[in-house]
Amino acid sequence: MAPSTETLTAERILEATEEVLRRHGPAKATVVDVARALGVSHGSVYRHFRTKAALREAVTKRWLDRTAEGLAAFASGPGDPEARLRDWLRSLFDAKRRKAGDDPELFATYRVLAAESAEAVAAHIADLIGQLTRIVEEGVGTGTFAVPDPAAAARAVFQASGRFHDPGYARVWTRPEAQADFASLVDLLVRGLRG
Known part of the structure; x- marks a missing residue:
């Protein structure tokens, strides 16, 4: 193994781990494979991620964070809350479909790792529901929506739309x-939020 000339960072390790997982799958990918791909010892990887489980959870969190970051602009951006809600839901559905269709091997790996990373998934879902809550709160503030509890309504919207973002439905x-089906559901949800 030739020593790497680049500084080893957590980000570089996560990038390499993603590629190793894509190539070998979650059952066969090892920390040694990641280290080999980086041209470093496996001990160097362990200095950044203390266990294989921690490394896998960090990769999962990275994937989930990318999705949340892509949606954040709709949650805090300007514009009509109804249009932002529709755009948020559409973007989430589109992102999940792209991931499943463009890279099915990596998507299958993501599903396995997400099942192992309950804490990261729970934090991700809380983040997404928080984004929806901001949109619904603004909708209530402008009179677009008429719900007594924006947080409960946001949770209901997220759960009701699960068929279009839960990987189990890919x-x-x-x-x-x-x-x-997606358009009909979004129309129904928006009508319900209007009161």
């Missing part, structure tokens, strides 16, 4: 009726 996202 197989139905490409069905011909998926787009129409």
Whole structure:
């Protein structure tokens, strides 16, 4: 193994781990494989991530954070709350479909790692529901929505739309009726928020 000339950072390790997971799958990928891909010893990887589980959880969190960051602009941006809610839901659905369709091996790996990382997934869901809550609160403030508890309404919207973002439903996202089903659900949710 030739020593790496680049400084070893947590970000570089996570990038390499993602590639190793894509290539070998979660069952066969090891910290030694990650170290080999980086040209360092496995001890160097362990200095950044104390265990294999910690490394896998960090990769999962990184994937989840990318999704949340992509949606954050809709939660805090300007504009009509209803349009922002529709855009937020559409962007989440589109992001999940892209991940499942563009890189099915990595998406399958993501599903395995997400199942192992309950804490990271729970924090991610809380973040997404928090974003929805901000949109609904602003909608209540402008009179667009008429719900007594924006946080409860946001949680309900997230749960009701699960078929279009929960990885367990990935197989139905490409069905011909998926787009129409999604549009119908969003229309129903918006009508419910209007009161």
